[in-house]
Amino acid sequence: APACRERGFEVTVAERGPSPLVGALGGALGSLAATLQRAHGVDLRCGVTVTALKGSKGRLTGAEFSDGSRIEADIAVVALGAVRNTEWLADAGLAAGPRGVACDAGCRAFNMYGIVTDDVFVAGDVARFPHPLFEYQILALEHWGNAVAQAEVAAHNMVSPGPRRRPHLTVPAFWSSQFGLNIKSVGVPTFSDQVVIAQGSLRERRLVAVYGYRGRVTAAVSVNRAKWLEHYQGLIETAAPFPPAPGASDPPNGSGVPVPSDVPSPQTLSHGPTVALTGHLPDRRLTLVRHD
Ligand SMILES: Cc1cc2nc3c(=O)[nH]c(=O)nc-3n(C[C@H](O)[C@H](O)[C@H](O)COP(=O)(O)OP(=O)(O)OC[C@H]3O[C@@H](n4cnc5c(N)ncnc54)[C@H](O)[C@@H]3O)c2cc1C
Structure with a gap:
């Protein structure tokens, strides 16, 4: 949306969640993103999905939304997140699924029963790995820097x-630029x-927003204040x-009192954040094969 608005296009955004970026950053910064988009003339529609793209003579003419509204449009940008192309591994006996291939912290792939293999390694977007800083939840990352660091470990x-x-113990980090604001996350x-x-x-x-889980620091997001992120890392x-x-220095200009981070369940979102908590092994339900 920022890229199109900066070029003078009229932009309508349909967002299934309560605000943009809520799946990656939670409610407080999600509402900042919503305020920013509207202040820059984006027609932001939250809590709605696109139900149909309409066309005539081979060209797009508009879109229909789940709330019954419709718009005329020349271009549609579909940004729904990504799934991993692991279909070719379906018969390999590995813990592979649309969210990637699960592995141990040393990049060794798990087989479908959660037993670590010794000769199959995974790294980058396709890897789902446990991280000790995040209670060994199995993470999937979509960052270039992570792919490089994890490949070196593999x-x-x-x-x-x-x-x-x-x-592989890299602390996830990513950045985004929206309407002149520099947003960075660790x-x-x-x-x-x-x-x-x-x-x-x-x-x-x-600002710098600091996130906590059960009384310890787990993340920080800066808006136009990136120099502090190393400290929070x-x-x-x-x-x-x-x-x-x-x-x-630089104390908060608000109350400084923690509030709920308001992170929605991943199941309710239409888009995947760039760091996804993907739960536990394996990625899908199995039918156990017993060997007598
Ligand atoms: C639009 C977009 C913007 C992005 N912007 C950023 C950004 O600003 N900053 C950032 O850090 N990250 C960004 N990313 C994410 C970043 O590109 C990825 O995290 C990174 O490329 C992951 O590297 P990878 O090697 O794991 O996977 P990839 O780069 O996806 O490479 C996987 C390769 O495997 C090949 N392949 C797939 N199946 C097979 C097969 N069966 N046999 C052989 N080869 C196969 C594919 O063709 C592909 O070349 C962006 C991604 C996208 C899509």
């Missing part, structure tokens, strides 16, 4: 005997039950107490 472990194997914002504006404010559109890596102690 390569090391392929040629290293057991005790020399390394775990950790897993969706792995949270509370969030606090630790610096700045939503009103100023300059350190808090995530050391499972520091949440809410974090006030910093020496």
